Amino acid sequence: MHELSIACNLVETADAAARTAGASRVRVVRLQIGAIAGIAEEALRFSFPIAAANTLLAQAELVVVPVPVQIYCAACDQPHTLEPPYVLRCPRCQSPANRLLHGRELQIESIEIEEKQEEKQELEDATAYP
Amino acid sequence: MPPRILELRQSLLEKNDQLARALRSRFLAAGLLAVNLVSSPGAGKTALLEVTLTRMRSQGWRVAALVGDLATTHDAQRLQRSGAPVRQIETGTLCHLEADLVARRLEGWSLDELDFLFVENVGNLVCPADYDLGESARVVLLAATEGEDKPRKYPPLFHSADLALITKMDLAAAVAFDSAAAVASLQAVAPHAAILETSARSGLGIDSWIDWLVDRRRQHEKTAPA
Numbered sequence: 001m002h003e004l005s006i007a008c009n010l011v012e013t014a015d016a017a018a019r020t021a022g023a024s025r026v027r028v029v030r031l032q033i034g035a036i037a038g039i040a041e042e043a044l045r046f047s048f049p050i051a052a053a054n055t056l057l058a059q060a061e062l063v064v065v066p067v068p069v070q071i072y073c074a075a076c077d078q079p080h081t082l083e084p085p086y087v088l089r090c091p092r093c094q095s096p097a098n099r100l101l102h103g104r105e106l107q108i109e110s111i112e113i114e115e116k117q118e119e120k121q122e123l124e125d126a127t128a129y130p
Numbered sequence: 131m132p133p134r135i136l137e138l139r140q141s142l143l144e145k146n147d148q149l150a151r152a153l154r155s156r157f158l159a160a161g162l163l164a165v166n167l168v169s170s171p172g173a174g175k176t177a178l179l180e181v182t183l184t185r186m187r188s189q190g191w192r193v194a195a196l197v198g199d200l201a202t203t204h205d206a207q208r209l210q211r212s213g214a215p216v217r218q219i220e221t222g223t224l225c226h227l228e229a230d231l232v233a234r235r236l237e238g239w240s241l242d243e244l245d246f247l248f249v250e251n252v253g254n255l256v257c258p259a260d261y262d263l264g265e266s267a268r269v270v271l272l273a274a275t276e277g278e279d280k281p282r283k284y285p286p287l288f289h290s291a292d293l294a295l296i297t298k299m300d301l302a303a304a305v306a307f308d309s310a311a312a313v314a315s316l317q318a319v320a321p322h323a324a325i326l327e328t329s330a331r332s333g334l335g336i337d338s339w340i341d342w343l344v345d346r347r348r349q350h351e352k353t354a355p356a
Contacts, residue, residue, distance in 0.1 A: 002225055002257040010142050017138055027133050031142070038259045038286035086285050087318040096321030100289070106142045106260060112133045 003040060006106070007047035014111050015055045023113035026060045030112075034067045034105035036086060041066075060111075069103035146261055149229035153264025160241035163347040164249065166263050168287060169271035170280070171253030174297040176205045177330035178271065178339075179248055183212035186246065186340060195248040196235050198227040205250065215239065226257035229264055246343060255280070259287040266350050267343075269293045270323075274302040278312040285319040293324045293342060300329040 010029065018026045033039050041064050048062050069082040073090035079101055080091050088097045141147055157164045167175050179195055186193045194215040197205040206218035219227060219235050232249060241247075249265065251258045270291035272280055275298050281288040288294065294316045302309065309327070316325055324342065328335035 002260070005224075006142055006260075009145060013140055013142070013144060014138070017136060017140075021134070021136055036286045036289060038256055085282060087282075088289070088321050089318065096317065098322045104286070108138045108140050108142060110135050110137045110139075112135050114133050 003043035004047040004051065006039060007044055007051035010048070010108060011051040011055055011057050013108060014057055014060075018056045018111060018113050021113055022116050023056055024116045025114050026057045026111050027114060028061045028063055028112035029057065030063045030065060030109040032065050032067050032105040032107045032109050034103040035069045035084070036103045037106045039106060056113075065109065067102050067105045070101040071097035072099040072101050073097055074099070143260060143262075146229050149233060150262035150264040153229055153233055154266065156241060157247070157264060157266065158350070158353070160244065161351060162241050162244050162247055163267065163343065163350050164247045164263070164265040165343065166249050166251060166258075166265035166268045167271065168251045168255075168258045168268065168291070169253060169273070169297075170255045170276065173253070173271040173273040173276060174330060175250045175253070175271055176208055178295065178297060178328065179209055179250060180212060181330045181333070181336055182248070182340065183209060183214040183216075185336060186343075187212060187214055189340075191245045191344075192243060193246045193248065194239065194244050195250060196232060197250040198231070198252045200224070200252065221252060225252055225254050226261050227251050227263055228261050232263050245347065255284040255287050259290050267292050267346050269295060270320075271295050271297050272312060272316065273298045274307040274312075275305050278308050279315050281312075281315045281319045288316065288319045288323075291320055291323050292346075293326065294320060295335075295339060296325065296327045298329060298331075299327045299334050300332045 014026060014029050052058050069086050070079050071088060072079050073095060075093050075095040076090060090097055169175055183193050195209050196217050196219055198219045198221055199205055200221055203218040206216050209216040217235050219231050249263055268291045270288055272294060274296060296312055313325055326335050326338050328339055
């Protein structure tokens with residue numbers, strides 16, 4: 001149950017990036033979470049608003065893009081996507097899969113921000129077409 | 131004004147990963163093999179370390195250990211009897227060790243004077259999987275008393291291991307432990323991992339485990355910068 005600490009890291013990183021970009025708030029955070037990353041999405045969703053309180057992410061929507069487990073089979077010389085329960089073996093030829101291509105992702109893909117200079121921009125827009 | 135999308139592509143554990151990378155280069159530069167021991171609570175990490183530290187010291191290896199627990203310093207006290215430098219990391223409520231905790235607890239130790247550093251993680255089959263501690267080898271313990279299918283139930287942690295030790299083999303007969311089923315279960319989620327059967331009490335497999343460590347350190351030395 002380390003989702004709260006993951007949520008804190010997430011908020012810290014995204015908040016810093018948003019501030020650097022001059023954002024007034026973050027609308028959406030998009031994450032990639034691998035199927036065997038060891039993170040429970042439900043627990044992360046529960047922790048997120050607690051971690052996000054009083055930051056630019058306070059009202060942000062959390063979008064989780066699940067990443068399926070994919071292995072590379074040397075015998076077939078091609079990647080295969082696995083279904084749970086995960087047995088790291090080639091689903092076609094059954095040889096053990098020593099290379100995991102995807103499934104352990106724990107990544108912030110992107111954030112969608114609103115920029116600060118909105119009022120100024122609106123003013124410029126208003127004067128652009130007299 | 132339309133919202134703008136910023137591509138970040140950053141690990142959620144970037145801070146920990148950075149600290150772990152820094153630790154790994156320090157360990158490598160010092161010619162030290164750091165081993166992260168993970169398992170459920172009560173799988174025998176401390177008992178294994180007691181015998182490992184004692185035996186390796188008698189062979190002339192310079193060994194040390196950090197021990198993580200939520201509370202108490204019992205494990206550190208047990209391990210200190212081996213004569214090796216041992217420190218406890220009390221995590222409070224934290225369910226796993228992080229690179230920062232390890233780095234802070236190493237302060238004052240001269241890494242150049244060590245050959246092996248064992249980090250006994252908090253007993254937990256879930257959370258420690260995601261946290262790199264700068265180790266060069268991760269070893270998972272599966273006790274014969276635990277049930278052969280544990281690896282299939284907790285794939286992330288077992289998958290992250292380089293070596294799996296089946297511990298408490300002295301109790302195998304008493305609990306009708308099915309060794310072949312346990313090996314199959316380990317191979318299903320960690321086909322890359324070596325597997326050894328051990329017993330800290332009878333000494334079974336301890337020499338092979340130490341050989342594995344020594345061999346691993348030798349490989350590790352080859353990759354170290356000159």
